[in-house]
Amino acid sequence: GQQVMQIPQYQHVQEGEDFTTYCNSSTTLSNIQWYKQRPGGHPVFLIQLVKSGEVKKQKRLTFQFGEAKKNSSLHITATQTTDVGTYFCAGPGGADGLTFGKGTHLIIQP
């Protein structure tokens, strides 16, 4: 079945440094979504990408969808302590549900 691979699993950064997480799918995706989960919390929707090569920005966050619609990335510029959490990418799965990557845990050292 479809697999969504996400790297790295953990990322330690100093506050103010940039952060990037990468997502790769074994199949072409019609769309990809990104979610953030704070420690002890639940996933919260960040954004959806639909078009090949699409780039979207939300303040310090930049999301990209690859030309082949099989990979995506999330880049955070100048991280802040509020960015701590786990970032998941997710695409439509075989069943009518989402297939999630395993997530990237962002740990920020002040």
Added chain:
Amino acid sequence: NAGVTQTPKFQVLKTGQSMTLQCAQDMNHEYMSWYRQDPGMGLRLIHYSVGAGITDQGEVPNGYNVSRSTTEDFPLRLLSAAPSQTSVYFCASSYGGTRLGDTQYFGPGTRLTVL
């Protein structure tokens, strides 16, 4: 709006016991689903429903039952709890299904431990 609510927040069961995890949403969403989250595994789809009276299996359905008698409620039943079902369970809802790319709204989760 309360959004998606889940009860209980925490539960400890003994092996073989049964229980029902409750999920309700007040957004008039047709689509609802259940995921489990295990360390290092991301979230995996258990069951989903595209509307009242319609349910289907996800990636990891064994040991779980669901029903959807109303648009608002989507309970998840553990028939005979096993230690392998120790996990955090999230309910999610949206207007349409994930193939339509609809935003999924997640509940706060139920943290289940099976001894």
